[in-house]
Amino acid sequence: MSLVRLATRPTIHKTAWPAGVVPNVVDYEATRATFSWEAARAELTGLPGGRGLNIAHEAVDRHAAGPLADKVAFRWIERDGRRRDATYGELRAATNRFANALRALDVGKGDRVFSLLGRVPELYVTALGTLKNTSVFCPLFSAFGPEPIHQRLERGDGRVLVTTPALYRRKVAPSRDALPALEHVLLVGGDAGGIDCTLAFDELLAEVSDELVIPPTDPEDMALLHFTSGTTGTPKGAVHVHDAVVAHHATGASALDLHPDDVFWCTADPGWVTGTSYGIVAPLTHGVTSVVDEAEFDAERWYRILQDERVTVWYTAPTALRMLMRAGAELARSYDLSRLRFVASVGEPLNAEVVVWGQEALGLPVHDNWWQTETGGIMIANLAGADIRPGSMGRPLPGVEVALLRRGPDGRAVVHGGPHGTVEVIEEAGVDGELALRPGWPSMFRGYLHDDDRYAMCFAGGWYLTGDVARRDEEGWLWFVGRADDVIKSAGHLIGPFEVESVLMEHPAVVEAGVIGVPDPVAGEVVKAFVTLRAGHQPSEDLRLDLLGFARKRLGPAVAPRDIAFDQHLPRTKSGKIMRRLLKARELGWPAGDLSTLEAAS
C-alpha cells in the first residue's frame, strides 16, 4: 500500500546564490564523477604521528591547536534565553577532562557510555570526551520512558550513564538493580539528595587533568551506538566506527553546504542520529559555530534565535516546519532572517507545500534530504547548488550509489536464490522499488550489536536494503513512497510497532494489540493502537484512558500511542500473526489488497 506522491509544484530554479555564497557543489554530475572517499578522507588530518583517526580529534582538537582555538564552537541557549558559549579551546579542555574522568573510573576502549540528558553542555562534553577515550557513545532521547531506556541500556551493555537527578529518579532508579553491567551513574546539576550509588559529574571532572593524549584509534574502532526500531523484536543497536567522520565531514560540505564562516543550527536532539552526526560532529569538523537551543519547540522563540544568532545554515525537520507554517508567514516576516542562506530538512518526506512555504516565509526554499540511522550520514539530498523538485528527496550525494529494487508480495525487495542471492534492479523511471545503497561509504553501520543475523538480513545481491520504498523520475530525482515494512515514522523518528504492542499486552485487560501509524498533518504519522480485551473486561472510556496512561508511563510520549481503540477482531494471517497492513488499510479506508493469506475475521 503506497501513498503516491507526484510532482505537484513546478521545479524551483536557482537564479542567484543567497548572500553571494557559491555552493560547495554547483556542477552535480562533475562532482559525482570525480568524487572519491579516499580524497574525502584526505580532508581530515588524522591523529598526530599516524596514530589513526578519531572523530573527536577531527571535531575539536585539530581546531583547538590552530587559529580557531578562540572561536565559539557551541552556543547554548538556555530556557530563559541566557547564552553559554564554549570555544574550540574550552571544548578541548572540557572533553579532555571527561576522558580523564572515564579513565579514572577504569572505563576504557569499547566500553559503552550512555547519555540521558537534555541539550545541555554536559551532553556534548560527554559525547566528545567518550570518543577521545575510545569508549563508545550511545545517546538516549530524554522523552523516552523507563521501558525503552532500560532495553537500550541492557542491550547496549551500558557501563556508564550520564543523566540528571530528576531523569534518574523517574526513569532509571526503579530498574537499576536489573542492570548489573551499569557500574557508574554520573549526575549533572540539580539536587541529588537521597540518591545512592551515583557520582557528581562536576566533582569528577574537577579532580582530573585537562590535558590528554588521545590513544591510538583505528578508523574501524567502534565509536557510536545508535538504537533504531524494526518491525519485530527489540530495538537494534546500529554500530558506527570512527571512520564515519569522513562521511560526516564530506556530507556537511555537499548536503548542508557548510562554509567556514557559517553559523549553523541543527534542531535535532542528539538522542537521535541526526542530532549526533549533524548536531555535534559535522559542524565541528568544519570549524563553524553551532547554536543549540535547550528548550522545546516554540515558533516565536525559534524565529528569534534565527534572527539574533544570525543563523546562516539551518537543518531542521518537517514536523517543526509544519508547526511554523501553522503559525503563519506573517510571524516569520516580522523577524530579520536576512542572514539565513540555506535551509535543509530531514526525518520524513517534506511535502511540496512546505518547500514552497519556505520561499514565502523565510525567503528561501527548504531542501529535503534522506538518510537513516544505519547510513550514519545524509545519502540523498536536494543541494544548495541545484534545482529543487518540491516533494522529492533529491539525488544521491557524491560517493553514494543508489538503486531501486523490484518488490515481492511482502513489500520488500525480491531476492532470488537464498537470502543473500540476486535482486532485480529497476531501470525504468516511475516504478516503485525498495531503495538500496551500494555498501562502502565510511559512515555505513558495521553491524547491529549482538545481532549478526538481523545485520546479514539487511544485505542482498551486493546492496544494503533500506526498507524504504521510492521511485525515480526521468531525470534521476528520487521520490519517497512509503515504508516497505510496518515501522512507523512519527515526527521524524522510527517507532517499532512490536515495542508498543508488547507494552500494551502487559496490561492485565489486554490480550492482544496491533499498532500502526495513521496520517497526521503535523507529525507525518502518529501511533495508533488497537487492543483486544481479555474476557471479563468491557470497553469503556476509563479503561481507554488507563491504557493510554499505562503506555505513556512506560514508553514515554515519543513512543507511546496518541490514540487507542478497542477491537475484538484484529485481522490476522492463517498462522495467527496480526496483519498490521490490513489494520491500516481498514483504518484509512484503503482497498484491502490481497487477502488470500488472511483468516476470515469472524
Place this chain on the structure above:
Amino acid sequence: MNPTGARALLDRLLRRIAPEVDLTGADPRAPLQDLFDLDSMDFLNLIAAVHEETGIDVLERDYPRLTTIDGFVAYLADRTPGPSRR
C-alpha cells in the same frame, strides 16, 4: 471562566491527552513539560483541546504563557469563553 474553572479545565484536558499525569501537589510555577513527560505534540494537542472545549483561540505568540499551571489558569481566567462546540 474563573480560576477554579480554568484549573478544572486543565485537569480534564490533560486527562484526555496524558492520563498518567497527576497535577496534585505539582509546582504551579514550573513548566509542565519539566514536571511530567509531555512533548511538543502533547502541548499542541492541549492547545487544540482548549479551543475545542471553550472556543478560545490561543494565539501562537501566547503559547509560552500556557506552559505552567499558574500561567494556564491566569490566561484562561482572563478570557471569556466563546460558544462551546460541545
